[in-house]
Amino acid sequence: MTSEAIRSVTKIAIDPYNSILIASSQLGLVSLPKTKLVTNLVSFNGSVVRENIQKTSINENGTIVRTEKGLFQLNEKSGELVNTHLDKDKAEFCTSWQERTFIRLNEIDPSVLCNSEFSHYIEAGKNAFYFYFDDGLDANYYYIANNTIRDTIKAPKKVVFSSLLSGGEIVAIDEFDDVHFQLSKFNWRTVTSKEGGWFGLQCLIEFQENYLVCTSGAGLKEINKKNGKVSSSTILGLEKLRFIRGAMVTEGKNLWVASNMGLFVKPNISNSASKVGIRYGLFDTDFEYKSLEALGEKVLVKGDKYSYLLDEEKLIESFNANSIGEMSTILSYVQWGDGEGRHITYFPEDFDFKFKSSFKEVTFNFIVSDFYNESSSIEFKLDDDAWVSHNKPVMNLTLSDMNVGVHTLRVRVPADKSTTNELTISFDIDPPIWASYIGFTIYLFILAGVLSLWRIGVLGRLYNKFKTTKLYNHLTRYEITDGHSKFEKMLRSKERFINEITHELRTPIQLINGSLEGISKTAHAASKELICVQDNMKRVEQLINQMSQDVPKALAAADYYRSYSSDNIKFIVLSLEPLAKQKRQNLELRIKGKKEISLINDSLEKILANLIQNAIKFTPELGTIKVAAIQDSKVLKVIVSDDGEGIDEHFHKKVFERFTKGSSEHEGHGVGLAMVKTLVELNQGDIALESQKGIGTKVTVTLPIDDIEYVNSHAEKLSPANAKSNKKSLLIVDDSREFRSYLFDLFSSKYRCLVARNGVQALDVMQHYLVDLVITDQMMHEMDGLSLIREIRGNVSYASIPILMLTAETGTELEKSALEEKVDYFLAKPASKEEITLRVEHLLSVREAKEREEEESEEPAFKFGCLKIPEFDNEKDMAFFLNFIAVLEKNYHNESFNRDQAASQLLISPRSLNRRMSELFEYNFSEFLSRFRIEKSIPLLLEGNSILDTCLDVGFGTAAYFSTSFKKVMSLPPKKFVEQYNKTVA
Secondary structure, eight states: OOOOGSEEEEEEEEEEEEEEEEEEETTTTEEEEEGGGEEEEETTTEEEEOOOOOOEETTTEEEEEEETTEEEETTTOOOOEEOOOOOHHHHTTOOOHHHHHHHHHHHOHHHHHHTTEEEEEEEEETTTTEEEEEESOEEEEEEEEEEEEEEEEEOOSSSSEEETTTTTOOOEETSSOOOEEEESSOOEEOOOOOHHHHOOOOEEETTTTTEEOOOOOOOOEETTTOOEEEOOOOTTTTTOOEEEEEEOOOTOOEEEEETTTEEEEEEOOOOOOOOEEEGGTOOOOOOOEEEEEEEETEEEEEEEEEEEEHHHHHHHHHEEEEEHOOOEHHHHHEEETTTEEEEEEEOOOEEEEEOOOOOOEEEEEESSSSOOTTTOOOEEEESSSOEEEEEESSSEEESOOSSEEEEEEEEEEEEESTTTEEEEEEEEOOOOOOSHHHHHHHHHHHHHHHHHHHHHHHHHHHHHHTSSSSSHHHOOOTTTTSBBBHHHHHHHHHHHHHHHHHHHHHHHHHHHHHHHHHHHHHHSSOHHHHHHHHHHHHHHHHHHHHOOOSSSOOOOOOGEEEEEOOOHHHHHHHHHHHHHHTTTOEEEEEOOOOOOEEEETHHHHHHHHHHHHHHTTTTTOOOEEEEEEEOOOSSSEEEEEEOOOOGGGGGGGEEETTTTSSSSSSSSSSSSHHHHHHHHHHHEEEEEEEETTTTTTEEEEEEESSHHHHHHHHOOOOOOOGGGGGGOEEEESSSHHHHHEEEEEEEEHHHHHHHHEEEEHHOOOOOOSOOOOOESSSOOSSOOHHHHHHHHSSSSTTSSSSEEESSSSOOHHHHHHHHHOOOSEEEESSHHHHHHHHHHHHHHHHHHHHHHHHHHHHOOTTTTTTOOOOOOOOOHHHHHHHHHHHHHHHHHHTTTHHHHHHHHTTTHHHHHHHHHHHOOOSOHHHHHHHHHHHHHHHHHHHTOOOOHHHHHTTTTTTTHHHHHHHHHHHHOOOOHHHHHHHHHHO
């Protein structure tokens, strides 16, 4: 930030911790800590330079740097770049006077020399230097002093880095990562990359009794000067670094190291290195290769985003100051809320606070005095609770629901356990007035007054007068005789009345039934009307039985559900035809479909009866009521329409509410349609109303044929990210809805239950949900239990899922067949709840133990990074991924394996497979399969297998195609990858 960037400065101050505080109406409060005075960002015309600095040199004009935009002169005090006025041809390529001197003495084209990767120089004294140049034929070091070539030394080829040791010898690194030490003018000793166990060398420096070698992947290596032994560096603070970008030792004997984990400096007087980060003004955590250059008293650091100029002397002083400095916590503001609103106080001087009885919450904001120290943190303790840590230098602490009274809050920096720098805050919350001293005083006065009035007899007279008021009658609605209210007595009276009526109705019903039976026996053929009367009398008798029950009884599954056929629907509708004939109406019935539907017992009778009765009631004489029952593979749709008076549009939503009537002209209580809606919803169906005033009404009821899709769609969604905490999933496969409901109720409280009515549907459910255990029947339509078990065991995705066969069909042959198909347990119906539950828990525990063993033994998937797999946020995507990987695991060895075969094994179409791949992954099927095979090939190559054997083992047709694909994914050919991997591991 330059002074030009901060305008409208209102005030500048120094805080107690030597940071500069700048108040700007434009930028707010800007803090400049003392530690950041160490660093200047390299800038040009007031803006930070983001281009990489390619080359740097020092000449008679100062420090010259080259970027993509040309040559610039660097102001070492401010870090500002200014344009140079060098000769245009030379300025385009070269930056140093050493390069220009070598060009003049050897008459070389500047563009060839200064753009060469294999040309550089080493300072050797005043006006003297060694210049290395490899022209492709010969490589030499030229010793130049006072503008004259004094000596030429034969050098290794393709050297990219050179340095002059304290004894005057040259050390060099070539592009093959071999290190060469000069023994004499004609002899060199070479330490190969294989001997050193490194690759990607960036520098070699002389440090104390060792040579330090910068590697990419193996960290900082040390070569002992005396015996040549190579080892990893043991310098504290640098031992965990792996990718070294550059290193150097300055004139002050301070060691600088840049890595992909930050910049580190080891002062000459210290035994360990310290990190130089945001606290000192460095925003980068990674740096360019050969990122460090000494420029007199300053050090140029080339970061990944920015370049920096650091003052070494100030940096070392800052290290020493911080090592002995003390950190403390600062309370920056307090904000609290009460009945009067919100209040805030900044930097309070007094740490004792008093809050009113209407107190709601309080927020304290704390900062560490050394705010820019990335490792600083805060811990606090409230009253007698334990200390709680907060791992950041800033903390917002909000306290609410606090008890009244005095509380103490203590805050400190964890590194400083002394009480001298501990911040102690005390706050007192007033009690509400009813619990305060004033409240208790008022209570005493009231009590004394009541006692006084009682003694003089005033209270008795007031009470007798109160008994004559209406309020007293309302308050004493509970009668002392039995402890029940008048409302409760009324309900009990009505209940007794209904019981007496139902009891008295049984006698005339019995007489009517007896007479009807006598008529039917004497008549030659029972008439249609007589049959209708008999059926409706049975219906009345059934309703009377329901009324006489105190509590509905449902002991077996058959008491809950009943199967209805098209004949049942026809019978229910035609039993109501006499009502239509009374008004000379036409009742038409149309039925399409012959499947049975399983619904709650007695629900379809009530739904149809109420809808048809409403249609008859609101349709005039000679009108028409149409009833249509249409079935398809999934639903039964019942449509009741009429050409009656219709319903106003504003009543459409209200007619399904209890005690709501569309018309006051007709008798009724507004209960029928509300009951119909409740029964439809209990059967997992929908009801819709269409009506126009004066035209007619149509009510459409849609009921599912079975509950499979409804139950599974409402099953608890599992989270792939929290697989260990998810419920175990059971798949219940049975064609009986009653038995499915029985097992669902038995296990749904502990497990997630999915259902299917046959084997085909079970396989479809397993495609979309994660299943831990299957409970299946044997006798089912479309696919029986044995066929389902055979399909599961034959599919690699599901083969390990335990299966419990629970069937009414018994016999040794069936049990033998089930065991041959690898069923885990065979259980015959009827079986007790306890036995079924124990078998399920046992099978799940065995599966869980196997999964735990596999997790401990198997290596992480795709450890070599050939495939990037996203995190799945839903169970359906996770199930598809696991099934897809299982299919690939089984078939990737086969060279001819393709998308169509994969889709067939996943039980989906090739087009659907393409769509799912594009939704979940960055690759199409061919690229995913190729990367999967390459992932599988790497362990084989690392074991020492040949490229030809490996490519055939993983499904590639030729070694050339395998090598091309491998290089495309891993950026290296197979052989080179294995060499580098082994070096890194070593």
